[in-house]
Amino acid sequence: ERALEFANIGAGEQVRLTDRVSYLYLEHAQIIQDKTGVIALQSDETGNTRGQIRVPIGSIAVVMLGPGTSLSHAAASSLAAAGTTLMFTGGGGINSYATARPLTGSARWAEAQARLWASSSHRVAAARQLYKARLGGMPLPVNARIATLRGLEGQMMRAEYKRLALKHGIKFRRETAAEDPVNVGLNLGNSILYGVAASVCSALSLNPALGVIHQGDARALFYDLADVYKQTITLPVAFLSAKEKDPQGFVRRKVRSVITQRRTLEDMLTMTMRILSPHLSDIDGDVLLDDIGTVAGHTNYGQPEV
Structure with a gap:
């Protein structure tokens, strides 16, 4: 088994991140590469294949692998070549960690992030x-301290919890370890948003550990970016799921639909670039540090001039 030549998709031929489907969640499946692409095989208790799904790796931003999944080396190679973010998650897509290959060969955005941080x-x-x-873009108090803004956000979230609880007739208290449908739905929806943030960071070659508001966690920037969308995406969907027969399945489908309809990937990428743009350097490409400034890279400076 090997990754085929057609799987090595050039960067210029890849589907733009902003045009991709947000994510695909798989569990209890074997993900392999065959002669036509990447497929996910599901087996019954006797080991017989009961179905397969062809994975359109070039048009998906994130593939989330839950419990009971296995991934072949060739399939992983094709996912990386297609610029698809790969996440290994707990059941239902909750509690995830990610590994990804950047879609860009430039370090400009990563360097801008380092300057900002x-x-x-x-x-x-x-x-x-x-x-x-x-x-929500509301006017901020002039020269407001970060602590003040943090307090305003907290008040807004508490008010939204109360409003949605009253609307749906639910007694609710936010506890990440709770097992009621709304709390589980919030955890799941947030994990999906972290996957979207992981794709944005991958596309720009950013270090997710170098957050803006959050710090001290390897996924700090994921939290910063995802937090912008939790109130408008995760919260309403989680409360809607409370009366569904399959709350987690509903959350996955609905969040994916909302992310696609609102072009959240594109919006998050644009927002991130807008924040980093003031810190971009004019230098693009491989250069070497010199005593003053830089010199061209990919040059052997040990050879005498002829």
Whole structure:
């Protein structure tokens, strides 16, 4: 078994991240590469194949692998070549961690991220942009402290919990470890948004550990980006799921539908680039550090001139 030549999709031929389907969740399946592409095989208790799904890797942003899945080396190679983010998750897509190959060969955005992160004043300015997005673009108090913005966000979230609980006739308290449909739905919906954020970071070659508001966690930037969309996507869907026969299945389908309809991938990517753009360098491509400035890369400076 091997990854076929057609699976090595050039960057210029890949489907743009913003045009991709948000994610595909699989569990209890074997993901392999055959002569036509990547497929997911599902087997019954006796080991007999009961069905298969062809995975359109070039048009999916995230493939989430839940319990009972196995992935062949060739399939993993094809997923990487297609620029698809791969996430291994717990049951239902909750509690995930990701590994991804960047869709870009440039380090410009990663360097801009490092410049922003290294400056406390730049981070505060970026945090204001994120809080403004989280607060629905509402005018912020002039020179408001970050603590004030954090408090406003907290008040807004509590008010939204109360409003939705009253609307759906549900007694609710937010507890991440709780097993009621709404809390589980919130955890699942948030994990899906983290997957979207992982694809954005992968596309720009960003380090998810270098967050703006969050810090100290390897997924800090995922949290920063996903938090912008939780109130408008995850919350309403989670409360809607409470009366469904299959709440988790409903959340996965509905969140995916909303992400596609609202072009959340595109919006999150645009927002991230807007925050990082002021810190971009004019240098693009491989260069070497010199005593003053830089010199061209891919050059042997040990050879005498002829």
